[in-house]
Amino acid sequence: MDLRLRDIRPDDKPALQRLHARLSPETRYRRFHGVKGDLTRGDLRYLTEVDGRRHIALVAEDEAGELHGVARAVGDQGGVEAELAIVVADDVQADGLGTALMRSLLERCDREGLRRITFEVQADNHRALRFFQGHGARQARTVGSVCTLVLEREALRADLG
Ligand SMILES: CC(C)(COP(=O)(O)OP(=O)(O)OC[C@H]1O[C@@H](n2cnc3c(N)ncnc32)[C@H](O)[C@@H]1OP(=O)(O)O)[C@@H](O)C(=O)NCCC(=O)NCCS
Numbered sequence: 588m589d590l591r592l593r594d595i596r597p598d599d600k601p602a603l604q605r606l607h608a609r610l611s612p613e614t615r616y617r618r619f620h621g622v623k624g625d626l627t628r629g630d631l632r633y634l635t636e637v638d639g640r641r642h643i644a645l646v647a648e649d650e651a652g653e654l655h656g657v658a659r660a661v662g663d664q665g666g667v668e669a670e671l672a673i674v675v676a677d678d679v680q681a682d683g684l685g686t687a688l689m690r691s692l693l694e695r696c697d698r699e700g701l702r703r704i705t706f707e708v709q710a711d712n713h714r715a716l717r718f719f720q721g722h723g724a725r726q727a728r729t730v731g732s733v734c735t736l737v738l739e740r741e742a743l744r745a746d747l748g
Contacts, residue, residue, distance in 0.1 A: 588649055590684065592691050595644040599654065600631040603646075606654040611677045617712050618674040620733060634659075641666065643695050647675075647684055655679050658688035660696050660704065668703040669696055689722060693743055704738040722746045 595603075607615070607626050615623045626634070637644050637659075644659035655676045662669040671692065675685045696704055706724055708715045710732050720726075723742035727735045738746075 588655075588679070590647045590649055590655060592645050592647055592688060594639055595635050595637060595646050595657065595659075597636050599635050599646060602648075602652060602654045603631060603635060603657070606657070606676060609676055609678075610674065614674060614677050614680075617709060617715065618672065620707065620709065640699060643669075643692065643699070645688055645692050645695070647688060656684050656688050658685075658692040660692055660701070662699070662701060666700065668705060669701050670705045670707065671696075672706075685718060689718075690747070693722070693738075693747060697740070697743055697747060702740045704743065706736040706738070708734050708736060710734045 604626055610618070612622075634644065634657075641662040642659070644657060646654045647656040648654055656674060656679070658671065658673040660669040660671045673685060673688060673692075675688070693704070704724070705727075706719045708719065710729055716726075716734065716736070719736050719738070722738065723746040724736040724738040725742075727737045729735070
């Protein structure tokens with residue numbers, strides 16, 4: 588499958604809803620840290636109407652316009668730190684798409700001058716923990732069932748090579 592990565596757009600709302608509908612309950616749970624039904628109109632607005640600087644979201648799109656993965660970084664007001672979240676459709680996981688999305692998003696974060704990226708992952712989500720640690724993030728704290736990882740700028744740059 589030929590996929591291209593690009594910035595999300597406001598007119599991606601229907602395709603994003605379709606991607607969300609395709610996700611297994613576990614993948615939704617891992618992404619949203621809880622049970623998540625359909626995306627609401629408010630969710631879709633928030634997730635697609637982004638400024639591309641403080642809130643950056645990249646999608647992987649096929650030739651037919653269907654989306655297979657999304658990675659986003661939401662920055663704080665000062666432009667110092669951003670929280671990153673990522674999801675890849677179950678049927679295309681373990682095929683390198685997460686890595687490609689992550690790399691592009693980290694490049695954008697670096698260009699925006701962010702000093703620190705954080706990730707919130709469920710403590711038993713070993714695949715995502717390995718995935719983020721593989722990009723240089725270190726575990727900072729665990730509160731309840733949620734683990735926070737931190738990727739400092741130096742490690743981010745080392746990961747980007
Ligand atoms: C985490 C996630 C984004 C990874 O995306 P992906 O497209 O599967 O990742 P890749 O194919 O690029 O693989 C990345 C690494 O994970 C490993 N991996 C991927 N799928 C795996 C699987 N089923 N079993 C074991 N390892 C796996 C790969 O071997 C690879 O490791 P490597 O770089 O050492 O080779 C994806 O699993 C996902 O969407 N999970 C649900 C949502 C989630 O947990 N998000 C994180 C919190 S926001």
